[in-house]
Amino acid sequence: MTPTLADLQPLTLDVALLIGAFALLVLDLFLPHGRKRVLGTLTFVLITGVLVASFFVDVSGSAFSEAYRGTAWALAWKRIALVSGALATLGAIDHVDRHFGRRQGEFYLLLLFCLSGMTILPGVRDLIALLVCFELMGIPLAVLAAYAKTDDKAGVHRHATEAGLKLYIVSAVSTAITVFGLSLVYGMSGSTQLAVIAQAPLSPLLSVGMFLTLAGLSFKVGAVPFHMWIPDTYEGAPTPVVAFLSVAPKATGFAALAALLLGAFRANEAPLSSVLLIFVVASILLGNVMALPQTDSKRLLGYSGIAQVGYMLIGLATANRYGMGMLLFYVAGYVVSNMGVFFVLEAVASERTGSDVSDLDGLVRRSPWLGMALLIFLLSLAGIPFAVGFWAKLFIFMAAYQSGHTFLVLLGSLMAIVALFYYLGLARAAFMQPPKNPAPVKLPLPLMAAILICLLSVVGMGLYPSPFLQVAASAADAFFVTR
Amino acid sequence: MTHFLHAHMLSVIVAAPLLAALVVLLLPARDGLAIRITSFMGAFVALIGAVQVLRTYDTELGGLQRAESVPLVPQLGIDLSFAVDGWGVSLLLLTGIIIVTGVLASFTLEEREKEFFALLLTLVSGVFGVFVSQDLFVFFLFYEIAVLPMYLLIGVWGSHGKVQAQGPFAYVWKRFEIGGREYAAMKLTLMLLVGSAAILVAILGIYFAAGGTSFNLAHLGNTTYPKALQLWAFPLLWLGFGSLAGVFPFHTWSPDGHAAAPTAVSMLHAGVLMKLGAFGVIRVGMLLLPEGARYWAPWVGGVAVINVLYGALSAMSQKDLKYIIAYSSVSHMGVVMLGAATLTVDGWNGAIYQMFAHGMMTGLFFALVGLIYGRAHTRIIPNMGGFAKRMPWIAGFFTLAGLSSLGLPGLAGFVAEFLVFMGAWQSAHPWWAVPGILGAWVTAVYVLGAARSIFFGAGPSEHFHDLHDPKKSEWAALWALSACLILFGSYPRLILDFIHIATNEYLPRVAEVAQQLAVVKP
Amino acid sequence: MLDQVAFAVVALIMLAAAVKVVSSQNLVHTVLWLGVMLAGTSVVFVMLQAPFLAAIQLILYTGGLLTLMLFGIMLTQRDAASLTIPNPSHRRGFGALLGAAAFGMLAGAISKTPSLPNEHGAMPGTQELGRLFFTQNALAFEVLAVLLLAATLGAIVFARKADAGVPSESAGAEIPARRTLPRTNGQHANPGKGA
Amino acid sequence: MSAIDLALIATFGPLGTALFLLLLPGLRRAGKAAGVISVGSAIIALGSALQLALRALETPELGRVTVQWLPHAQLGVASAAESAIQVGVHLDGLSVSMLVVVCFVAFCVQVFSLGYMAHEPPADFGRYFMWHSLFLFAMNTLVIAPNLLQLFLGWELVGLVSYLLIGYYWQKPSAARAALKAFWMTKLADMGLVAALIVLFKNTGGFEWTAHPQVAGVAGTVTLLLFLAVMGKSAQFPLHVWLPDAMEGPTPVSALLHAATMVAAGVFLVARAHPLFEQAPSTQLVMAYVGGFTALFAACIAVVQNDIKKVLAYSTCSQLGYMVCALGSGSQVAGFFHLTTHAFFKAMLFLAAGGLIHAVHSNDIRDMGGLFSRMKITAGAFIIGSLALAGVPGFSGFFSKDLILEEVFARGLYLPGIALLLAAFLTAFYMGRVVLIALFGEPSSHAAHAHESGVSMTFPLILLAVPAIGAGYYGATLSGLYGEPVHFHVSPIGMVATAMGLSGLGMAYFMFGAPKGGAALRTAFAPVGRFIALGLVDKAFLNGYRYGLRGLASGIGWFDRYVIDGLINALGYGTLEAGARLRPLQTGKVQDYIYAMAIAMIALGTAAAFLR
C-alpha cells in the first residue's frame, strides 16, 4: 500500500519535468541578469527532451493505488500539453528577454509548473489529485497572464494586470464552486476515486454536485456562459502567454472534463449530455457572432476560440469512442493552428503593445512567407481543406452525425462560414491593405522556428491526417477500456 | 518515364498547375517573365495531358479509364482516386483550354503577378481534381480548393464598381459598399461556402447510409438509399452545388463577382467553375440519389427555366458590360440545369455539352471584355459606340461569341441548346422547352444589342484615344477560343461522342433505380 | 440535546459573521469578521470529531490567512493608520436574489435527497489521516507541494522590489489624494529606480 | 464527277473563299482581288449548278448522302450507331432548280457589285465579298439539305449573313438598327422552326419532311410552327416589318438576299416540306389567307412609297404573299415556279434600281426622272422587270402569276383569290407609277448629269433579262423538275388578272404619265396614302419592344439587385448587427462575468435537483 519508487514509473515524464524545473530554479539564482535568456532555451530543451522521451519510456500502468493510471489516452493529452508548452517557450523566448528583463526565470518556472500540472492531470483518477493538478495548472496561469513590463508607460501594465486579475477572480470563484461540488460528490458517493463514484447511486445531491463541478471546470475551457473572462484576458495578457493560454488549459480542461463526465459522472446518461449540447450551441453561436465586430485581433481570436470550444464540446457530447477520438484530433489540430496565429501576431506586433487588426496591414508584402503562414493558419481555424482544421471539423461533424445530431452538423458548418468571414477579415488586412511601414517584419529565430513548426504540422496533418487519426482513435479506445 | 506519365496522366494533369504554382512562389517577384512562362507551362502541360487523355480514351470500352488510387484516410475509406469517364474527358479538355487562354489573356497583368498566378494555378488544379476524382470526399475537397482562392483573386486584383442604395433593403448599404471588389469577393466566398455546408451534410448522410465504409463513388452509386434520405439529401446537393451553378435565387454572387473579378479569373470562374456546380448536381446528386432526382426534377427544371429567362432579362437591363455577360452566364447555366432536369439522353448530352460550349463562349466573352475595358477604361455601354472602327477584330470576335451564346448553328452553343431543348420536349415536362427557346431569343436581343451599341453606329468619341486591336499574346487566346467555338460547333462529335458514352452508361442506372424504388415504395 | 444547542449557537454566530463579512462597510471589519467565521468553522470541525482539521484551520486560516489579508490591506490603503476603510458594495438586490437562489437550490437538493449517509461509527484518528496522505493521496500531496512553491513564486514575482513600478501616469491620474502616496508607497517600492 | 460532288463544290467552294478571305486579311483589304476571287467561286458554283440541272433534266432524283452529325440513341441502346441526327446532301429537281436560281442570281449580283461598290474603301469591299461568298455557302447548305435540321442550319446562317450585309454600312446608326431589327424579327420567327424540329424529332425520331406514319398526330402543330418561321423569313404579315428596313443594305444585297433568294427560302421550305403540309389542311388554309392578305396589304403600302427600294421591298412582300398563298392552295409547283421567275425579274429590278440610284445618288424616285433617255440599258431592264412584275402577257411573271391564280381559285379559295387579283392591279399601278415618275418624269437636278453605268453593271442586267422574259415559256420543263409539268393555257382567271394588270398600268399612266396628270385623283387618294404611310404595324412592334420587353427587363433587373440581392445582403447585415448589439454584454467588469457564471450554475443545479 505505501507508495514505493515504483509508483513513480508511470509518472516518469512528469517527474523528469519537475526535476528539470527545480534545476532551472537553482540555476536561475546563480545566473547574472544579462545571461538569463539561456533559461528559455534550456526550458525548451527540457520540454522537448521530455516530449521525445515520451516516445521511448513506458509510462503505462497504475500508481498510488489507482490514484493515477498511465494510458494511451493520458499519454496523448500529455504530449499535446508538452507540444504546446514547447512551442510556447520557443515563441516566448524573445519576448520575455525583451520585456521581462530579470524576471525571466520565474516566467519559465511558472510555465513549467503549470505544464507539469497539465501533464499529470490526464492520468489522474482521483478527485483530490485531479483538483490539485487543476489548481497547479490554474494558479501559475493567472500570474503569467499578469506578467508585464511594469515600468512602461504604454498601459501594458494596466492591461496585463487586468487580464491576470480577471482570470484569477474567475478561476478562484470557479475553484470554490468546484470544491463545493466535489464535496457533495464525495459525500454522496463515499469515495474520491472516479471508478467508485461511477458506481454510486444517483441522487439529487450527487447530481447537483456533478453540475457544480461541471460549472466550475468548464470555465477553464471557456464554454459559454463561463467564457466571459477569455476575450479580456487574451487582449490584455502578453501574446506568447496568450498563445499558451489559448490552447493548453483548454486541452487539459477537456481531459479533466472527459475524466469526470465520462469516467465518473456517466455523462452518456441524460441530462449531462443535453446540458453539454446547450453549451455547444451557445458557444458556437455566441463565440462566432461576437467575434464579428472585433477590431483587436487577439480579442477576436478569443471569441473565435470560444466558438472552437463549442465544436470540441460536440465530441464530448457524443460521449462515444468515435467522438472522443475526434475531440483529441480536433484539439491537436487547434493547438498548432491557434498558436501559429498568435505567434504571427507576436511577430508583427512585437514592437508595439496593442494588437489591432490593422497591425497586419500589407503583411504579405512586407514578408510574404509570414503572410502565407498566417493565411494557412486562419484557413485551418476556419476549417478549409488541406489544413488540419478542415479534417478536425469534418471528423467532429461525422461524430455528431453518427450520434444523431444532424442539426449540429448544419449549425456548425453554417457558423463555420460566419467564422470564415472574420478570419478572412484578418487575411484581408494582410493581403489587401497597403502596409503601414513597408519594412519587412523582423523575426527572431526562436519565433520563426515556432511558426515554422506550427506551419509544418498544420500542413502535414492536413495533407495526411490518417496516422494522427489512428493515434487519436486508439487513445479513445484506451480511455473507454480503462475508465 | 513516359510509361509513368502514361500510367499517371490524370495525376500529372492535376499536379502540373500546382507544381507550377509552387515554382512561381519560389521565383523572385520582380522576374515577371519567368513567372509568366512558368505559369503558362503549367497550364499548357495540363492541356496537353487533357488532349492526350481525350485521344487515348477507349470509346469502345467506355466507362472509367486511367484509374489511379492512393489511400488518404483509410479509417474512413477516403482514397485519393482518379479516373475519367466520357464527361470527365470533355470537361478536362475544356478546363485545359480555358486556363491556357486565361493565362495568356492575363499576361498583361501589372501588379503582384507572383501571387496572382500562383493562386490562379492552385484554383485550376482544384478544378481538374473535381473532374477526375472518383471519391466523393476528394471530389468535395477539390471543390473547396477550386472555390477558395477566388476570394483573394477578386479581392486583390479585382476592379471596383458602385451601386447606389435604394429599394427595400437600402439601409443595408451603410454597412457594405455594394459592388466593391472586396464586397464581391466576400459575398462570393460566403455564398458558395454556405452551399458547401449543405453539400457536406448531404455527403455525410449518403456516406453513413451506404455503410460508412467508403467514399468511393462507384460504391456509393451501387447502393440503393432509403427514399427518405434521397428526398432530403437531394435538395441539399442541388442547392449546395447549385449555388455555384448560379441557380436562382442563389445566383447573386455571380454578377458582382464576375464584374469585379480580373479578366482571367472571370474567364475561369464563369468558364469552368460554375460548371463544377452543375457537374456536382448531376454527378453526385442525380447519379447517387436517382429517386430524389426524379422526385425533385420538376423543381430543378422549373427553377432552371426561371434562370434562363430571368438571367436573360436581367442581362438585358444592365448598363455595365461585365454585368451583362455575368447575367448571361446565369441564364446559360439555367440551360445546363434544364438539360440535367430532363433526365433524358439528349438532355444530359446537351447539359454537359452546354458546359463545354458555354465555357469557351463565356471565356471568350470575358477575355474580350477585359480587352475592351483595358482600352476604353469604361464598362458602361452607353458611353461607348463605334468602336469597330478602331478595333474591328475585337468587334468580330465579340459578335462571334454573341452568336454562339444565342445559339447560332455552326457554333458550339447551338448544339448544346438544341440538344437540351430536344431533351426537354422528350421529358416529363415538355413545356420547359418553350421558355428555354424564348430565352435563346432574348439572348439574341441583348447580346447583339450590346454589340451594336459598343461597336457600331457613329465612330468612337475623342476621349477614347488608345482603342486598338489585340496585342501579341491576346491574339492567341482569342483565336484559340473562337476556333474552338467554330470547330466544336460544326463537328460536335469530337466531344459529344465521349459525353454520349458516359450518359448512356449513367442514365439507365438512374432510370432503373428510380423505377425499382418507385415500385418498392409506392 | 446539548450538542444541538451548541451547534445552533455556533451556526448562528458563523452565519452572522458571514453576513457581516459581506456587508460590513469597513474593510478591516470585514476581515476580522472573516476571522470569526473561520474560528467558528474550526469549532464545527471539533464537533465533527476532526480535531486535526480544526487545528490546521485555526493555524492556517485564522492565523496565516488573516495576517496575510491584513497585510494586503495595509499595502493597498492610503491611510494605513486608521482602521476605518470604506468598503462599499453594489447591486445588493440582485446579488441577494442570486444568493437566495443558490441557497434554495442547495437546500432543495439536500432535502430532496432520500438517503443521506448516516453512520455513527468511531472516527479514525489522526494516524489514519497520515496514512491516507501517504498512500492514496501521495500523488496529490506531492503535486500540492509544487503548487505551493508555484504560488510563492507567483507572489514573489510581483512583489520584487527590483523592478516594481509605480502606477503609470494614466493610472496615477485616477488617484484622488496623490500627496499621501509616496509615504505608503515607500514601504515597498520606490519610484526612483525602475528596472 | 458525281452529282453529290458537284453539289459539294457548289456549296463549299464559296465557303472556302470566305475562309480564305477571312484568314488572309491582306488579300481581303486589297479589295478588287477579293471581289474577283469571290466572283470566281460564284462562277464555279454556277457551273456545277447548271451541270446538275442538265443531269436533273434526265433524272430528277440525283441522289442523297447523309452523315451522322450528333450521336443520339434512345435510352438503353448503348451504341450511337443508329442515329437520326444527320446532315448531308439531297439532290432532286426542287433542290437543283433552287440551286441554279441561287447561283445564277448570286453570280449576277456579285458581278454587278464589282461595279456598284467600286467606290467603297478596299477593306470594306473585301469584307462585302467575303460575306457574299459566305451567303452562297449558307444558301446552298439550305438548298441541298436532306432534312429539316440541315435546312435549319442554312436557314440561320443566311439570316446571319443578312444581318451582316444589312449592317454593311455599320457606321450609319440606321443601318445598324435595321440589321438588328431584321435579325431579331427573323430569329423570333425561327424559334418556331426550332420548336417544330424538336416536336418532329420526338414523334418521328428524325427530321425528315417525308410523311412519317407517326407524324400524323402532330402534323398540324409542326406545320404551323414551320409556317411561323416562314412568315418571318418570307416577310409575311405581320412579321414583314423588317424587310423594308433591310433596304439599308447596299442595293445588290437587297437584290440577292431580300428579293431573290433568302426571303424566298421560306417558300422553298414549304415546297420542301410539302408532304408534311399536305397532312395539315388547316395550316394550308391559314397560309392561303395570310399570303393573300400580305399580297394585298404590301401592295397597298408600296403604292405610297417614294423610295424606289422601299417600293420594290414592299412589292417583294406582296409577291411572296402570292407564293405563300399558292402553297396554301396546296400547289407547291405554282408557288415555286413563281419563286423562280420572281427571283429573276425582281433581282433584275433591284439591280436596275441600283443602277439608277448609283447614277443619281438618291433613292427618291422624285430625284430621278427622265433617266430613260440617259441610261437606256438600265432603264430598259427596269421596264422589262416592271412589266414582268405587273404580269403583262409575254413576260415570265405573267405565266407564274396566272398559274397561281388558277390554282387558288381552283381550290375555291375565293377571298384570297380576289385579294390576289386586287394586288395584281395595285402591283401594275405602283410599278407603272415608279417607271413613269423615275424614268419618264421631268428630270430633276440630280438626274441632270446621270449617265449609263459601266459594263460590269449592265452585263448582269442583260443576263438576267433573258430568264426574266423567257422563263415563262419553259414553265413545263422547269415545273417538270419538281412536280406535275404545267402547260400554259388561256383561262378566264388569267384574263381577269391580265385585265387587272393592264388597267393598273393604265391608271398609273392616267395619274402620273398623262401630260395633264389626274391631280384630282392624286388628291383623292392622298388620305388613303397618308394612312397607309403611318406604318402602324411597325410602330406596334417598336412599342412592344421598347415598353414591353425593355420595361419587363428593367423591372426584373431592379428586382434582382434590390430585392433578391438585397435580401442576401440583409442577412449578412443582420448577423454583423447582432454581433455589434451583443458587445455591451461584455461590460469589462469581472463581477458581471461572475454573475453569468452564477446564474448558469444555479440554473444547472436547480435543473439537476428538481428536474427528475
Add this chain to the structure above:
Amino acid sequence: MGLSAYLMLAAALFSVGLYGVLTRRNAVAVLASIELMANAANINLAAFSRFRAEATGQVFALFSTAITVAEVVVGLSLVILLYRSRGNVLLESASDLKG
C-alpha cells in the same frame, strides 16, 4: 445532530459567500467572500466524512484548505498589482478591456 444540518449551514455560507463575491467592490473583500465559499465546502467535507465515519473527507478538506491559501497568496499579490496600476483596489476599476 443530523448531517443535513451541517449541509444546510454549508449551503448558507456558500450562498452568503456568493452574494459577497457578487456585490463587494473591494478586491480584498471579494477574496474574503471567496474564502467563505471555500470554507463552506470544507464544512461539507468534514461533515460527510463524519457521517461516513472515514477520513478521506478530512484529507480532502486539508487539501482544499491548502489550495485556498495558495490561491489567496497569489490573489493578494495580484491585488497589489492592481493597486499599483490603478491606485485603488476596486475591482471595477479594472475594466479597460471590454466589448
